[in-house]
Structures are given as C-alpha cells and as structure tokens.
Amino acid sequence: MRRLFLFSALLLVLVGLPVSGKAQDGGMQRIAAVVNDDVITVLDLEARLYMIVVTSQLPDSAELRQRLRPQILQSLIQEKLRLQEAKRLDVTISDAEILDGFSRLEKQNKTPPGSFVKFLQAKGIDLEIAKSQVRGDLAWFQVIARTIEPKVIVGSQEIELELNQLRNNLGRPQNLVAEIFLPVDSPARDGEMSALAQKLEQQIRGGASFQSLARQFSQSPTAALGGDLGWVFKGQLAAELENVLDSLSPSQMSSPVRSLTGYHILLLRDRRVSDQAKLGDIKLTLSQLYLPTDGAAVLTEDKRREIALRASEAKSCPVFDALATEYELSSSGPSGVLAATDLPENVRKVLLSLPENKASPAVPVTGADVIFMVCKREEPNLLPSSEAVAERLKRDRVDILARRKLRELQRAAIIDIRL
Structure with a gap:
C-alpha cells in the first residue's frame, strides 16, 4: 500500500494536483471511463501517461500531458477490449511471457538484460503498469493468431506478382x-x-x-x-x-x-x-521469334497474329523454337544465355517478370517485333524467398483484419467516457 501511495503521490505532483487524501480519493480514484464492466480510473490514465512520457523521452509539461491524455485514454479503452476478447477465448498470459516481452524490448534497444525493469524502478514507475501494457499486447497477438491468421491464405499468384514487381525494380x-x-x-x-x-x-x-x-x-x-x-x-x-x-x-x-x-x-x-552488378547476376536462357515490321521480309498482319497465337500456346522452348523453323523466321530460335544488364531496358522489363516457358507479348525493337521465351532463369540471392514474400503479404493482411476486428469490438461495446 505504501508503494502505491508513493506512486499516486508522484502522479498527483505530475498533474499539478495537491497531494492529500481528499485529492487522492476525489481525483485519482475518479472513473475516467467504463468499458463494458471494466473501469479505467484517473490513476490508471495518469500512471500510463507518465510511463509513456518517461520511456519515450518526452519533455514533461502540463501542455503535453493535456494533448496526450485523449489518445492514452483511447489506448487504455482498446486495451480493455483486447483483454476482454482474450478472456472470452480463454487466452491467458503468464508472468514468464511478460518478462520475456521485456527481454525482447531490451534486445531491440541493445541494452543489457534486466535494464528495462531497473529503468522503470529508477523513474518510480510501478512495474505492474508496464506489465499491464505488455499483457494486453501479448493477449491480443494470441487472439489474432487464433481467430484471424488461420483464415488468411496468400496464393501463389499473389507471391509471383510481388516477386515480379521486385524483379522489375532491381537497379x-x-x-x-x-x-x-x-x-x-x-x-x-x-x-x-x-x-x-x-x-x-x-x-x-x-x-x-x-x-x-x-x-x-x-x-x-x-x-x-x-x-x-x-x-x-x-x-x-x-x-x-x-x-x-x-x-x-x-x-x-x-x-x-x-x-x-x-x-x-x-x-x-x-x-x-540497387547495385547494377547484382542485376547483372541474373542470367536468362532465351529463345525468340523475330517478326520484321519493314523490309523485304515483312510479315502480313494475319501471319503475325497467327504466329503470336501459336507462340502463346507453346509450353516449352523446344516447341517455341520449332515455330521459327516452321515459319522460316530469320534471326529466330535459341539466343543463348544473357545477363539482364545486356538487354535493352524495355526488353529487360518484360523478361524479368516473365515466367519460364511462357511466351511474352511482342516487344518492339528497331525494325521488328520480337516474341521471347525464358527457358531458364538464374537469379542467385537477389530476391527474398517465396516464403518471405508470403509471410510479409500475410502479415499486412492480418494487420488490416485485426484493426477491423478491434473496431467491431469497439462498436459493440458499451463505453462510457467520464472525463
């Protein structure tokens, strides 16, 4: 009790109230908000506010506290809603998990083990206040892991689209x-x-x-x-x-x-x-169909459409190369292995995102349109793995759905703000 009184007295000083039993009872123990059946007191609000001011290295002033109170109160309301949902789902957080959360925070800040608790104690902050915030965060993570994450599926096409965008952005x-x-x-x-x-x-x-x-x-x-x-x-x-x-x-x-x-x-x-040399590490084994647009060998529009259609149906480079022979197309067939940096920019942009064994659209070059096929692609250590891309896409989607869930909990709750 003595520790609680000392901390309450410190907070009363911070908010500019006189330290007295009457002020403590009538001020700090007043109700700031009621969230369904849970109460948030002014003491809860001021204690959390003080902790955030100190841990965020903010200058402590009456004007700053006045600005931050509404947001801190909203955070406490959302914390209550998260904990209530966790309780409904029988999610519990142990003290060991909370201390592990403190340890992760210390690692992120590159500070020695135990330094966070010592810092709070040195600033006169009750450890339970920090534990309450971490408990709310960890409980919500578990709620999301149970209710949202299993429903979020990232498809192979989404992953490939993201990888294609990353390929196109190399350089x-x-x-x-x-x-x-x-x-x-x-x-x-x-x-x-x-x-x-x-x-x-x-x-x-x-x-x-x-x-x-x-x-x-x-x-x-x-x-x-x-x-x-x-x-x-x-x-x-x-x-x-x-x-x-x-x-x-x-x-x-x-x-x-x-x-x-x-x-x-x-x-x-x-x-x-991005290092242009890394772009040069991408090696493409190519085949092409060269369709002249001028000169004696120019093809009719009907013939060009016919070749493009046949090319789109080809599912391998040997089948694709056979079209060069069948239509007697000069400068066509296997093109060998080329680095991405050796290709014209408009060609490179198409081929970096082109799947293997699929014909490209016709790409205009000087005097011709060229249809390409990538027979093999080598791109060592340039792009994140498909698993890493899938994880990021899933994380982004889960975050959107988690914020939506919290809004729904807030709309369904009975919230009485009394400040």
Whole structure:
C-alpha cells in the first residue's frame, strides 16, 4: 500500500494536483471511463501517461500531458477490449511471457538484460503498469493468431506478382524508411489523430526519439521495431507517401501525411540505388521469334497474329523454337544465355517478370517485333524467398483484419467516457 501511495503521490505532483487524501480519493480514484464492466480510473490514465512520457523521452509539461491524455485514454479503452476478447477465448498470459516481452524490448534497444525493469524502478514507475501494457499486447497477438491468421491464405499468384514487381525494380532507387502510423477509424477522430500527429512531429523535432514514439503510438505492425519498414522500392507504398519520400533527403523526417487510412510520419533513414552488378547476376536462357515490321521480309498482319497465337500456346522452348523453323523466321530460335544488364531496358522489363516457358507479348525493337521465351532463369540471392514474400503479404493482411476486428469490438461495446 505504501508503494502505491508513493506512486499516486508522484502522479498527483505530475498533474499539478495537491497531494492529500481528499485529492487522492476525489481525483485519482475518479472513473475516467467504463468499458463494458471494466473501469479505467484517473490513476490508471495518469500512471500510463507518465510511463509513456518517461520511456519515450518526452519533455514533461502540463501542455503535453493535456494533448496526450485523449489518445492514452483511447489506448487504455482498446486495451480493455483486447483483454476482454482474450478472456472470452480463454487466452491467458503468464508472468514468464511478460518478462520475456521485456527481454525482447531490451534486445531491440541493445541494452543489457534486466535494464528495462531497473529503468522503470529508477523513474518510480510501478512495474505492474508496464506489465499491464505488455499483457494486453501479448493477449491480443494470441487472439489474432487464433481467430484471424488461420483464415488468411496468400496464393501463389499473389507471391509471383510481388516477386515480379521486385524483379522489375532491381537497379532502381530504394528508400530505407521508418514510420509512425495513426489510423483514422472514423471521421469523428480525424481531428484528434491530426493533432496527435502534429504533436509527435513537434516532439521529435525537439529531440524526442522517433523509435520510442513509434513503439508507443504507432498502430502499424512495425511499431515493435521502432517503426522500421526496411528497404522499400518506389511503388511499394501509397502514391501520397511516395511523393513525400521523393522530397526528402536521407535522415529527414516528413510532416504528418494523410492517406486513405490515417496519418503517417515518415523518416527517410537512407536511400540507395540497387547495385547494377547484382542485376547483372541474373542470367536468362532465351529463345525468340523475330517478326520484321519493314523490309523485304515483312510479315502480313494475319501471319503475325497467327504466329503470336501459336507462340502463346507453346509450353516449352523446344516447341517455341520449332515455330521459327516452321515459319522460316530469320534471326529466330535459341539466343543463348544473357545477363539482364545486356538487354535493352524495355526488353529487360518484360523478361524479368516473365515466367519460364511462357511466351511474352511482342516487344518492339528497331525494325521488328520480337516474341521471347525464358527457358531458364538464374537469379542467385537477389530476391527474398517465396516464403518471405508470403509471410510479409500475410502479415499486412492480418494487420488490416485485426484493426477491423478491434473496431467491431469497439462498436459493440458499451463505453462510457467520464472525463
């Protein structure tokens, strides 16, 4: 009890209330919100607020706390909803799992084992407050693992489309990006999220840690990694985000950007152009059908359509090459092994995404149209594995469905906010 009283007294000082029994009973023990049958007290709110201010290295001021309270209260409400759903599904989180969560946080921050608990104790933060937040996160992860992840299937065509896009982007600029994402789940919360995004931007520009604020406030799956999105090619993000990234230099941060789903604060950590030598490591064994568009050997339009149709029906290079002989096409047949960098850009763009043993559309070159077939492709260590691509696509889809589930829980709940 003495420890609780000391912590309550500290929080009363933080919010500028006089430390007295009457203030404690009438102030800190007041109800901030009721979520179905669960109560969130002002003490709960102020304790969580103080922990976030300290762990995020934010300057402690009355104005900042006033700005953050609505968002922190919403986070506590969502935490209650997550825990209630976990209880309904008989999901429980042990103390050992929570301490393991602390350990992962220490590894991410590259700090010694046990340092997180020592830090909280040194700042006068009750360990139960941190445990409560981690318990809510871990319980929700298990809820999602049981109810959503088994239903999300990523098809082979989706994986191949993503790999094709990555192939086409080889040799093009990449951005190393981190983000803080604040979703706008309803028009009524747009102003609140906009104000919070602007406040977070202000704090980061004033010296607060981007990574710490991302961990506490971002609603993206990357939050646990300090907002790190990793290396992304142009075209992988929404157009409005790409346009902002194009205007940034490495180490620069954007102002809040509104997308269809919410507000983003982007940090361009670095920029690079994919090593052209790596593009040269892609080796393609090719065959081709050369269809002249001028000169004495030019083909009629009907003949060109006939050859293109026959080529599209070919399922192997030997069958494809036989068409060169059948139609007496010069400069046609096997072309040997070529590096991707040896091909004209318009040809390379088509062939990098072309599956093996499938005819390409006719590609215009000087004096002819050429139909290609990739007989064999060698691309060592240039692209992520199909499994890695499938995992990322699944993770993105699960995140969208998890946020939808939380919105549904919130709509179905009886929530009484009393502040």
